[in-house]
Amino acid sequence: MERKANSTNSINEVYWTENCGIAFTLSVIGGRWKISILSFLLNDKKLRYSELKKRLVGISERMMISKLKELELDGLVNRIVHQQVPPKVEYELTELGHSLKDILVLMDKWGENNMMKIEE
Amino acid sequence: MERKANSTNSINEVYWTENCGIAFTLSVIGGRWKISILSFLLNDKKLRYSELKKRLVGISERMMISKLKELELDGLVNRIVHQQVPPKVEYELTELGHSLKDILVLMDKWGENNMMKIEE
DNA sequence: TATGATACTGACAAAAAAGTAAGTATGGAA
DNA sequence: TTCCATACTTACTTTTTTGTCAGTATCATA
Numbered sequence: 001m002e003r004k005a006n007s008t009n010s011i012n013e014v015y016w017t018e019n020c021g022i023a024f025t026l027s028v029i030g031g032r033w034k035i036s037i038l039s040f041l042l043n044d045k046k047l048r049y050s051e052l053k054k055r056l057v058g059i060s061e062r063m064m065i066s067k068l069k070e071l072e073l074d075g076l077v078n079r080i081v082h083q084q085v086p087p088k089v090e091y092e093l094t095e096l097g098h099s100l101k102d103i104l105v106l107m108d109k110w111g112e113n114n115m116m117k118i119e120e
Numbered sequence: 121m122e123r124k125a126n127s128t129n130s131i132n133e134v135y136w137t138e139n140c141g142i143a144f145t146l147s148v149i150g151g152r153w154k155i156s157i158l159s160f161l162l163n164d165k166k167l168r169y170s171e172l173k174k175r176l177v178g179i180s181e182r183m184m185i186s187k188l189k190e191l192e193l194d195g196l197v198n199r200i201v202h203q204q205v206p207p208k209v210e211y212e213l214t215e216l217g218h219s220l221k222d223i224l225v226l227m228d229k230w231g232e233n234n235m236m237k238i239e240e
Numbered sequence: 241t242a243t244g245a246t247a248c249t250g251a252c253a254a255a256a257a258a259g260t261a262a263g264t265a266t267g268g269a270a
Numbered sequence: 271t272t273c274c275a276t277a278c279t280t281a282c283t284t285t286t287t288t289g290t291c292a293g294t295a296t297c298a299t300a
Contacts, residue, residue, distance in 0.1 A: 009255055009288055012178040013152060021231025022155045022224055028238065030150055032133060032258070035142045049277055058132040060259055065278060074238050085267045086276040096234065103226045104142055110223060111141025114216065118148065118194050129258055129285055152288070169247055180289055185248065205297045206246040242300085249294070257286070264279070270272085 028074055029100065033059060033067045035107075038093070041077065042101060046092040076100070148194055149220065153179060153187045155227075158213070161197065162221060166212040196220070 003010055016023040029035050033056065040055050041047060047055075053064055068091060071077040076097035082088040123130055136143040149155050153176065160175050161167060167175075173184055188211060191197045196217035202208040 004255065007255060007289085008178070009152075012288085015178060016152070016156060018235075020156065020159070021228035021233075021235070022159060024231035024235050025227040026150065026155060028234075030146065032136070035146060036136060036140065039140070039142060050275095053277095058128070058135060060261095061278070062260085062280090063258065066258095081277095085265090086274080087266080087278080089277060096237065099234075100230065103223065103230060106223050106226060107145040108141035110220065111144035113141075114148075114219075115138075115141070115144050117216065124285065127259085127285060132258085170245095173247095180291095181248070182250090182290085183288065186288095201247095205295090206244080207248080207296075209247060244299085245296100247295095250292095251290105253288100253290075255286100255288070257284105259284070260282085262280090265277095266275100269274085 025103070028076070029103075031067070033063055034071060035104065037067060037071065038076065038097065038100060039104060039108075041091060041093045041097065042104065046080075046090050049089050049091070052091060071097075145223070148196070149223075151187070153183055154191060155224065157187060157191065158196065158217065158220060159224060159228075161211060161213045161217070162224065166200075166210050169209050169211065172211060191217075 013023075013027070017027045018024075029038065036056055037052065040052060044051075049064070049068075052068075053059065053061075056064065068077065068079070072079050075094055078092050078094050080090040080092065082090070133147070137147045138144075149158065156176055157172065160172060164171075169184070169188075173179065173181075176184065188197065188199070192199050195214055198212050198214050200210040200212065202210070
């Protein structure tokens with residue numbers, strides 16, 4: 001979570017995300033959980049925190065919150081808070097989030113088609 | 121490099137790459153360097169190890185080799201060895217590698233379009 | 241006989257990402 | 271008055287990825 005601003009690692013990442021659209025896109029959707037979150041929101045339109053968590057098999061509270069927060073900060077998802085107890089918070093894609101649809105669909109197809117060819 | 125086969129981390133990754141095309145695709149092109157390597161090979165057709173390295177600003181020998189090896193193992197690049205001294209080794213995309221073109225192009229466009237909207 | 245060019249290797253260290261476990265706040269229902 | 275459900279927090283540990291640095295092999299050429 002804490003990034004060392006001038007580690008070589010960080011310098012390299014910044015260089016590439018600033019100079020390459022693909023690297024930038026990857027920085028936004030990369031990692032273990034973000035694409036799964038985006039996919040579920042793409043299908044289900046709007047989901048409560050707890051509903052999303054149920055779908056994300058294996059995820060921990062910490063990852064849930066931290067990835068949702070990153071996605072929100074990046075403007076890909078909206079966080080809708082209902083003032084009630086117990087709390088109810090829903091998540092949905094923003095327009096920007098929706099604009100990733102083509103990429104996600106293509107990636108899904110490619111994966112489905114080639115999973116069997118590549119044995120990792 | 122060494123993965124603990126039954127860490128939760130690894131279990132989660134396996135679960136998602138096996139059950140989700142997108143996650144699988146991400147496992148193949150994710151990380152700091154792979155997409156850059158693929159992009160350069162997509163543009164330049166065929167490149168020597170040293171030529172590729174020059175383009176990959178900031179990369180170390182270790183990362184070069186290890187990422188090239190992974191890409192080769194996954195069947196995305198061909199490694200062409202010329203029997204001569206000093207050594208000459210060229211890398212090019214396979215057909216499978218080329219089939220990622222649409223995804224990479226879309227990702228590039230999306231990144232270029234949205235880089236300014238998202239300030240990280 | 242030493243040097244140079246190229247494509248690597250390997251042991252180790254730092255950084256980043258992911259996971260664990262135990263909390264907190266709220267107000268209505270039992 | 272204690273308990274419950276939900277959406278988080280927080281401090282800490284483990285795992286994974288990335289980077290550093292100093293090698294190695296080959297043979298033609300100087």
